[in-house]
Amino acid sequence: MTAERIAVAAQKGGVGKSFTSINLATGLAHASWRCLLVDADAQANSTSLFYALDDIELDLYDVVARGTDVRKVVLSTRVDGLDLLPSTLAVARLDHEMISMHRREARVFEALEPLLDEYSAIIFDLPPALNAVVISALSAATSLLVPTDASEWGLRGAKMFLEWGEDLRQARVLSADLLGILLTKFESGTRIGREVRGELYQSGLPLFDVVVPKRTGAERMIASRLVIGDEGSDEDINDAYGRLTLEVIQRVNDARTRRGRHAKG
Amino acid sequence: MTTRNRSTETITALLSSAPALTPVPDDEGGKGGDDRPVVDPPRVDDYDDDDLEAFELVADAPLVKPRRRREPEYQTVRINRPTAKILRAQWLRARSIDPMISYTEFATVCVQHGLRALKEQRERDAE
Numbered sequence: 001m002t003a004e005r006i007a008v009a010a011q012k013g014g015v016g017k018s019f020t021s022i023n024l025a026t027g028l029a030h031a032s033w034r035c036l037l038v039d040a041d042a043q044a045n046s047t048s049l050f051y052a053l054d055d056i057e058l059d060l061y062d063v064v065a066r067g068t069d070v071r072k073v074v075l076s077t078r079v080d081g082l083d084l085l086p087s088t089l090a091v092a093r094l095d096h097e098m099i100s101m102h103r104r105e106a107r108v109f110e111a112l113e114p115l116l117d118e119y120s121a122i123i124f125d126l127p128p129a130l131n132a133v134v135i136s137a138l139s140a141a142t143s144l145l146v147p148t149d150a151s152e153w154g155l156r157g158a159k160m161f162l163e164w165g166e167d168l169r170q171a172r173v174l175s176a177d178l179l180g181i182l183l184t185k186f187e188s189g190t191r192i193g194r195e196v197r198g199e200l201y202q203s204g205l206p207l208f209d210v211v212v213p214k215r216t217g218a219e220r221m222i223a224s225r226l227v228i229g230d231e232g233s234d235e236d237i238n239d240a241y242g243r244l245t246l247e248v249i250q251r252v253n254d255a256r257t258r259r260g261r262h263a264k265g
Numbered sequence: 266m267t268t269r270n271r272s273t274e275t276i277t278a279l280l281s282s283a284p285a286l287t288p289v290p291d292d293e294g295g296k297g298g299d300d301r302p303v304v305d306p307p308r309v310d311d312y313d314d315d316d317l318e319a320f321e322l323v324a325d326a327p328l329v330k331p332r333r334r335r336e337p338e339y340q341t342v343r344i345n346r347p348t349a350k351i352l353r354a355q356w357l358r359a360r361s362i363d364p365m366i367s368y369t370e371f372a373t374v375c376v377q378h379g380l381r382a383l384k385e386q387r388e389r390d391a392e
Contacts, residue, residue, distance in 0.1 A: 027276070030277070120286040132365075135363070232272075239279075245280055250284075253286070256287040
């Protein structure tokens with residue numbers, strides 16, 4: 001069965017893209033969905049949570065730019081059912097090199113094609129940029145999840161990103177279904193948090209029901225390299241990402257049912 | 266130990282009975298790849314053999330001046346008007362796939378591909 005390819009993307013930094021990618025991928029693995037986490041960000045946050053970066057010999061750059069067999073690059077993780085296609089700083093060069101590549105928007109898809117039948121889901125952790133790597137990963141995606149933090153800039157960034165996505169959609173580069181907007185770092189006790197949430201509700205955008213609360217425990221999880229379900233992980237974060245996983249599964253399966261009906265005509 | 270059990274139990278309780286991935290028909294596999302538009306090559310009739318007469322260039326040398334470098338060894342390609350019209354039409358089509366591609370980038374890639382193809386053809390002819 002062909003993997004569902006979920007891009008976790010936003011043009012604003014610090015909204016929880018990597019944290020969401022890691023914990024959504026972990027949640028899906030816990031739900032018995034065999035999952036590949038593709039770290040497409042040169043900051044390598046997702047990679048560093050599972051491996052010491054010095055230990056990474058091959059990464060996404062080698063797969064896309066050098067044609068290295070993707071199976072030689074994928075690493076297993078300590079989470080049962082979750083594999084990682086790692087990133088290092090070399091991925092920063094990828095964007096420059098993709099400029100002169102023929103059919104560059106298809107490169108990420110083509111690089112992952114041998115693995116599509118081996119996973120239920122492939123999660124793309126994308127950098128906060130609108131560059132060739134992001135376009136290529138978005139082009140490969142079948143679903144799109146856009147995190148935004150509960151701030152005015154976060155809200156504006158999410159709207160701008162979605163407008164840009166519409167341009168790509170009209171150019172037939174992007175065909176992914178928008179699974180939803182995920183509100184992160186939410187503080188129910190602050191007025192700005194409530195205002196942003198209210199504005200998102202009124203925007204008509206497809207929001208996830210679950211909201212990820214702002215917790216210092218999340219920072220502790222990152223510092224201690226923990227994922228949901230680990231000893232010492234934050235209970236509220238566990239609960240939020242567990243429920244997000246269920247919502248994603250529901251929305252993905254609904255989208256796939258629609259695609260199936262559409263394909264049958 | 267209590268924390269570990271609680272964290273694991275939270276996730277396990279939530280996700281242990283989650284549904285599996287829904288299958289979709291085979292054509293879904295092409296989404297994101299084969300389903301996307303491809304730049305149509307110009308028709309053979311659109312080419313004028315004279316367009317190729319000046320291709321005495323080195324196939325792998327850079328065609329445009331590298332920015333921020335002190336490398337003067339670049340070459341300039343002159344393109345005649347019919348070829349330029351074809352190139353521009355193809356660039357407009359290419360922009361429907363990649364809205365960010367510039368004309369210079371596109372033309373450079375096309376000419377470089379053309380030069381390499383011509384070089385390979387000449388090598389085959391010489392054998």
